[in-house]
Amino acid sequence: MSNQEQNELESSIYAVKTTANQERAVANLLALAAKKENYDIRAILVPKELKGYVLVETTKFEIVEQAIQGIPHARGVVKGNTKFAEIEHFLTPKPAVAGIEDGDIIELIAGPFKGERARVKRIDERREEITVELFEAMVPIPITVRGDHVRVLSKEERE
Secondary structure (H helix, E strand, O other): OOOOHHHHOOOOOEEEOOOOOOHHHHHHHHHHHHHHOOOOOOEEOOOOOOOOOOEEOOOOOHHHHHOOOOOEEEEEOOOOOOOHHHHHHHHOOOOOOOOOOOOOEEEEOOOOOOOEEEEEEEOOOOEEEEEEEEOOOOOOOEEEEHHHEEEEEEEEEOO
């Protein structure tokens, strides 16, 4: 296999600049265009953390440029490419308990105690659960809830 053929098979990641909050619409239209025109687009990623950009995996910069022609809210392709390793962190979900620490004051946003405020007593990162004590309870009873059922209101101050 020649170097030229080897390069044809290797893909890179290109960033498409979009209008803010239109990333998903651009990605959907890009996927339709790729299918219709048979472009060699291997993947399209819309990371929540990356506002105003859609990541496209393909072999050539020109393919992305052609594919976004006529797509509303697609502003252009950022010059240069990136390797898969640089965007890999967007593909691994963060645990629901990330950023929550012992002593934090939280509000329950789901379940039977929705709307209640509580203090975090223990965190089980493996099971993505936290144990809290409700402020309004007559007797402090520890309650274990899923990490995605809480919202942090304030952090405990640490020295």
